[in-house]
Amino acid sequence: MARIIGDYTGTTWEDFLVLPGMPPEDSDLTPEDVDLSSEICGVKLKLPFMTAAMRSVTGKDLALAAGKLGMMAVAPRGLTVDREVDIVKYVKDNAVEVGDIESEYDPTTVRDDDTLNTALQRARKTGHSNIPVVTRKSDFVGMFHYKPSRHDNMEPGTPITDIMKKYNGNGNMPVCRSGMGDEEIKRYMDENDLRMVPVIDEVGRLDRLVFKQRDDAYKVGAAVDTHPGWEKRAEKLIEAGADIIFIDTSDAHKKFAGDLLEKYKKLFSKGPPICGGNVVTPDGFQYLVDHGADAVKLGMGPGSICSTNDVLGVGAPPFWSLVEVANRRDEYARGGHYVPLIADGGIEGTSDIIVALSKGDFIMGGRLYVCFLESEAERMDRHGKIYPKGMLSEDEIMAMKIFGEGSREARQTTGNMRRYAAPNSKEGISTIQGVSGWVPYQGRFKPGVERQAMAVKEGIYHSGAVDLPTYREKAVLIRTSEKAKGTSSPHGIDLIGD
Structure with missing residues (x-):
């Protein structure tokens, strides 16, 4: 398994670099040949990337674009049931079978x-x-x-x-x-x-x-909450063709999440796998797995629009959390059952992805994908005027708006008042745990994600691996000092280009 040099207590993705290594001596592969294909609970994907179940990020267009590239978008449960179902149906209705x-x-x-x-x-x-x-x-x-x-x-x-x-x-x-x-x-x-x-x-x-078409039909995930009525939503999403159901709650190390998992397995014993989350500790992972989770999503607080750590003082640094949970996962896997991990939150760029994939099976991004044309975000032009999706030509877009599902903006719309509340809370809690903001526009989804994938391939190639399983076995990560971080990106010059 991946080896870590240095103390990883309290660390995030950018605290580490991957040391270069030697590819197999008999290999003449190039970075372009690195295989990023992954599998989660029997669902095969070409890329280990997922889009977050956020209303400002994932809608029909982004979900279909993700499916075409062999990654997975997760439809937000903050939408009405019908609108979430429409996203799943849209992907499946537009899917092209192998050979077509x-x-x-x-x-x-x-x-x-x-x-x-x-x-x-x-x-x-x-x-x-x-x-x-x-x-x-x-x-x-x-x-x-x-x-x-x-x-x-x-x-x-x-x-x-x-x-x-x-x-x-x-x-x-x-x-x-x-x-x-x-x-x-x-x-x-x-x-x-x-x-x-x-x-x-x-x-x-x-x-x-x-x-x-050479690959399997496009894949798409869909989220449910833990509140009364989730069963009907799950049933309709499964009927629409969702490949994986995701529990969407900020802290799933709670009885209501365990109860949901057990009930899901009884009601939908022949349905798609279910991913539990979010948790940040080995005990949280074990709790979800013991109650039936097929995969587990990690993260509480590191997202760009999440203020849980600041407001509540609760959560965990993402890399520390991933390493600790991955160790428990590997122990559990010795019994014959491997549970995939999804690193959700705090992923700002390709170097973070490469570090996260040394221990995790997939990464999930919100800010990482809201910047693309196909996202559901509002758009701003060069004069600061704001437009809804579809009302501004792509050549005029300067920035895209993202809002957290725990933000005031999210709570002012139907669907997410209760995301951060226990199921027996009628009104939801009053504490705001998210913000809204703008990110620079980055063009269309396909070329943007392909650039990300190419950078990840190059990073894995330089580590001495040619696919993700080998990378997780061979990777050696070293903790960097604050001073060293300053030399990890261009410095000491006035930049004139990228």
């Missing part, structure tokens, strides 16, 4: 007189790694296949025609013709083991791109 094909009729393209710089800008904005190259008349002349490890280090002014894969019309590149039906295209892709194929018309102009 999808057509993109207005694909992102670059012109044959463009440079690499233009192609990189479009790849980073859209998240597309396969970009057709066309002439002014839309004649298809080749494909640009974006590979960060190669193209990010090339001269930006390089003509795109020097680095694209050229199409000469004589069979040097697989293409389909406009007259072919979907079944014929699918058969052609199967026979040639193609993930993507351009479709061109009778005079050689690009008609569309066709993609084949």
